[in-house]
Amino acid sequence: MLAFFTLEGNQVKLTIFATTDVHGAIYPYNYFDNEDKTTSLLHAASYIKEYQARHKEDVVLTIDNGDFLQGDTWNDYDAEHPDLALAPTVVNEIYDVVGLGNHEFNFGFDYLNQVLSKYKAPIINSNISFKNSLKDVVKPHHIVKKNINGHVLKIAFVSVVPTQVTKWDHVHFRSDASIVSPMLEALKKEVQHVRDQGADVVIALAHTGLKVDVDPYDVHGENQAYLFAQMSEELQIDGIVSGHTHEVFPSDALDLRHDITDGVINNVAIVQPGVSAKKLGQLDFELEFHENTWEIKKRSAKVLEVDKMQLDQELLGKFKPYHEDVKDYLTEPITTLKEDWHTYFAQVLPSPAVQVSGEAAKVYAEKLIEDGIIPNLPVLSFNAPTRAGRDGAHDYTQILAGPLTLSDAINLYKHANTIAILKISGKRLREWLEWSASQFLTDGEPSLLDSNDSKTGFPSYNFDMFYDLEYIVDITSPPRYNSSGAKISDSRRLLSATYRGERIKETDVFLVAANNYRASNTPLLQTPDVEVVYESHVLVRDLLIDYLKSGRTFTKASPLTVLPSKKYTFVSATKAQQFIKDEPIRHIKDLGNGFSVYEVDYGNHKK
Structure with missing residues (x-):
C-alpha cells in the first residue's frame, strides 16, 4: 500500500x-x-x-x-x-x-x-x-x-x-x-x-x-x-x-x-x-x-x-x-593475566597482546602436522596489531592484569578471519619481512611511523611481526613496498634474518600460520613460491580463545632490531603513558586530541 x-x-x-x-x-x-x-x-x-x-x-x-x-x-x-x-x-x-x-x-x-x-x-x-x-x-x-x-x-x-x-x-x-x-x-x-x-x-x-x-x-x-x-x-x-x-x-x-x-x-x-x-x-x-x-x-x-x-x-x-x-555472555573469565596487555606501542615494540594470536595459530598448525594433515616443516607464527589507533585514540587494545574474559579475548583479535596455513620459500619470506619493515618512514623524517590511514599511510594491520625469527632492518634505506604490498623501489632494508640461529636461505621452506585475509589479499604472496596448504572455516579468534582457556603460556619474543639504534618519535594515545614500565619509551607532548607524541630509544632496547 x-x-x-x-x-x-x-x-x-x-x-x-x-x-x-x-x-x-x-x-x-x-x-x-x-x-x-x-x-x-x-x-x-x-x-x-x-x-x-x-x-x-x-x-x-x-x-x-x-x-x-x-x-x-x-x-x-x-x-x-x-x-x-x-x-x-x-x-x-x-x-x-x-x-x-x-x-x-x-x-x-x-x-x-x-x-x-x-x-x-x-x-x-x-x-x-x-x-x-x-x-x-x-x-x-x-x-x-x-x-x-x-x-x-x-x-x-x-x-x-x-x-x-x-x-x-x-x-x-x-x-x-x-x-x-x-x-x-x-x-x-x-x-x-x-x-x-x-x-x-x-x-x-x-x-x-x-x-x-x-x-x-x-x-x-x-x-x-x-x-x-x-x-x-x-x-x-x-x-x-x-x-x-x-x-x-x-x-x-x-x-x-x-x-x-x-x-x-x-x-x-x-x-x-x-x-x-x-x-x-x-x-x-x-x-x-x-x-x-x-x-x-x-x-x-x-x-x-x-x-x-x-x-x-x-x-x-x-x-x-x-x-x-x-x-553476561562476555563476562565469563577464561584465564588470568599476570601483567597488563595493550597495543599502545605495538608498532614500535613487540606486544604480547599481538603475539598471543600468532602463538595460538602456531599451536593449531603444529597439531595438523602431528595428525599428518600438512607437511612436517618449521612453523612460524606472526601477527599484526589491528587496534592501534586507526579509528581514533580509543582504538587500542587494553587489558589489565587479572581475570581475562571472553570480551577481552575478542578484543585481542576482533576480525572474523579464518585459519590458513601457507608454505613459503625463504626468498619470499624475506620479501614479507621487507614489506613489514616498510611501515617505518626513512631515517631523518620527523616521525618513525607513517599515518595509520588505510589509503594514504601504512595501517598497523599490515605490520606483521614474526616471533620465531631474529631479523635486523636498516631504515636509512627507503621502503621497498607500499602499505598494500606492492613494490615501489629496489631498495632493501633487511640486513639479516635467522631462524634458530641459522641464516634464512632463499631455498629454505617454512609453514606460516596465517589467516584467510593475509593469504588472499597480499600481492607479494600471490607467487608460485607461496602455497596455501590448508584452509578451514575455523576462526583464528576461536583458536585464540581455546589457547587462552588451555592455560598455555609463551615466551615474549623480541625478534626485530631497528637500525640506526637511536631515538625516534611516534604518535600513540595520550592514555598510553600510564602503561610505560620498563620499555625504552617516554612521553613527549600531549597533542590535545587524545593522542600524544612519544619517543622510543632503540639504543636502549633490551632484547
Whole structure:
C-alpha cells in the first residue's frame, strides 16, 4: 500500500538517513572497557525518530550500507547464538532498505541466510549472483513508492560490494557457485533496469571508498565511489552512500578536488558516515512534479555528529535486555593475566597482546602436522596489531592484569578471519619481512611511523611481526613496498634474518600460520613460491580463545632490531603513558586530541 502525502503544490522533500560500517556498534556501551558511550546506532535511531516526528510532511527513509554483522561483541553473540540473533530486531526497528558489505560474509553463507531471513527490511545487492539460498533473500534492487498528491514518487536503491570479497572470504566463496561481477558493470545494468521501471530517484549503496586516482579500466578496483560520481550522467544515479574505508564525507579531510560545501560532486549527492555509528549520513532532495515527471530541484549531503544526539529512553529500554544478554555472555573469565596487555606501542615494540594470536595459530598448525594433515616443516607464527589507533585514540587494545574474559579475548583479535596455513620459500619470506619493515618512514623524517590511514599511510594491520625469527632492518634505506604490498623501489632494508640461529636461505621452506585475509589479499604472496596448504572455516579468534582457556603460556619474543639504534618519535594515545614500565619509551607532548607524541630509544632496547 502506498503512503499518501498531502502537500502544498506538487513539491516534496526526500531525506535519506544513512549508516555504513556500523560493525555492531548498536548499544551505547563499550563492552571492552565496561563503560557507557556517547555514540551508538541507538543514538542515531533516536535522532531519526525525532526528526520524522518533526517532518511528517517529508518523505524520510533510513538505509544501511553494509558491514553491519561483524566487528563488535553484539555480532559475536549473534554468531554464537544464531537462533537468538539480535541483529534482525535492531534492523527491523530502524531501516527501510539494507545493503551488504564485505564483512557480512565473514561467518559464511549459512549463517548469513539464517540472520537475513529474519529481516523485514528489503536486502539488496546488485553485483552478486547468488546460487545458494540467499538468492531468495537478497534482491538486486528495491523501489520505494510514495504517493504525493496523487503522483507516485519512485525511489530506487541499488547496491554493490568490491569483487575482492571473493578473496577476503575465499574459504566461503570457493565452495559456492555465486558469481561476483565488477561493481561498475553491475551498476550500469541495474540502474538502467530501475529507470526502465520508472524510478524517479536512484541511490547507490556503494560499499566502496572514495578514491580520486582510480583507473576506469581496472574493473576490479576496490574503491570506486568517486569514479561512480564522475560517471553519474552515464550511470544515471542521483545519490551515493559510500563506505568500506571508514572515512567521512563531506569532510575537508578528504581532498576530492571539488567544492564539497553541499556534498555534491558532478551533480551527485554523496555521503560517507565513517564507522561504528559515530556519524549519521543525510541525503536531501527537493523534488517537484512537473509535466508528468518528478524533477530534482536541489540536492545535498552532510554528516551529523552522533555524540550530539539525545537517546530516546523508550528505545534504549527496548534493547536493554539484549544488552544484558551480551554482557553476561562476555563476562565469563577464561584465564588470568599476570601483567597488563595493550597495543599502545605495538608498532614500535613487540606486544604480547599481538603475539598471543600468532602463538595460538602456531599451536593449531603444529597439531595438523602431528595428525599428518600438512607437511612436517618449521612453523612460524606472526601477527599484526589491528587496534592501534586507526579509528581514533580509543582504538587500542587494553587489558589489565587479572581475570581475562571472553570480551577481552575478542578484543585481542576482533576480525572474523579464518585459519590458513601457507608454505613459503625463504626468498619470499624475506620479501614479507621487507614489506613489514616498510611501515617505518626513512631515517631523518620527523616521525618513525607513517599515518595509520588505510589509503594514504601504512595501517598497523599490515605490520606483521614474526616471533620465531631474529631479523635486523636498516631504515636509512627507503621502503621497498607500499602499505598494500606492492613494490615501489629496489631498495632493501633487511640486513639479516635467522631462524634458530641459522641464516634464512632463499631455498629454505617454512609453514606460516596465517589467516584467510593475509593469504588472499597480499600481492607479494600471490607467487608460485607461496602455497596455501590448508584452509578451514575455523576462526583464528576461536583458536585464540581455546589457547587462552588451555592455560598455555609463551615466551615474549623480541625478534626485530631497528637500525640506526637511536631515538625516534611516534604518535600513540595520550592514555598510553600510564602503561610505560620498563620499555625504552617516554612521553613527549600531549597533542590535545587524545593522542600524544612519544619517543622510543632503540639504543636502549633490551632484547
